[in-house]
Amino acid sequence: MWMAGDTCWSIVVDKVIISDLLVRCVIGITPEERREKQDVLISITLGVDLRAAGRSDRLEDCVDYRSIKKRVLAEAEASQFFLVEALAEHIADLCLTAQQVEQVTVQVMKPSALRFARSVGVVITRDRMP
16 A cells, blocks of 8 residues: 555555356346346456465465355345445445455456347456455
C-alpha cells in the first residue's frame, strides 16, 4: 500500500482464482425467471498478498479460499436478487470481509438469459476501503 497526499493505493499483484462456481438461485425480473432456481456461473479473483504463504508453505499464511467459496455458495443459493449486478455486488462485499483480501473481481454469468447467446453477465472489481 502506498500514499500520495490524501490518496491511498493498494498494489495487489497476486491472485487466487475460483473459476466457474455453479450456483442455483432465484434471479431475474420476470415471473417466469423467479418461478424456479436457475443456473448461474460465478468466477471470483481474489487480490491478496501471497508472499508469506509462498515462502512459508504454511496454510496459516494463506487466504482461506475454501471458506470463501462455501460462504459464496450458501449466500448465492439462498439469494433472490432481481439483477446479476446486485448478486455480484453482494459476493464482492462478502469476499472483502476476509482480512487478507484487498481486491476482488466477481463475474456472474447467467447461461440461458439471452436467446442465441451462450451466456450474459457482469464483471465487477471492488477494492477494500482504507
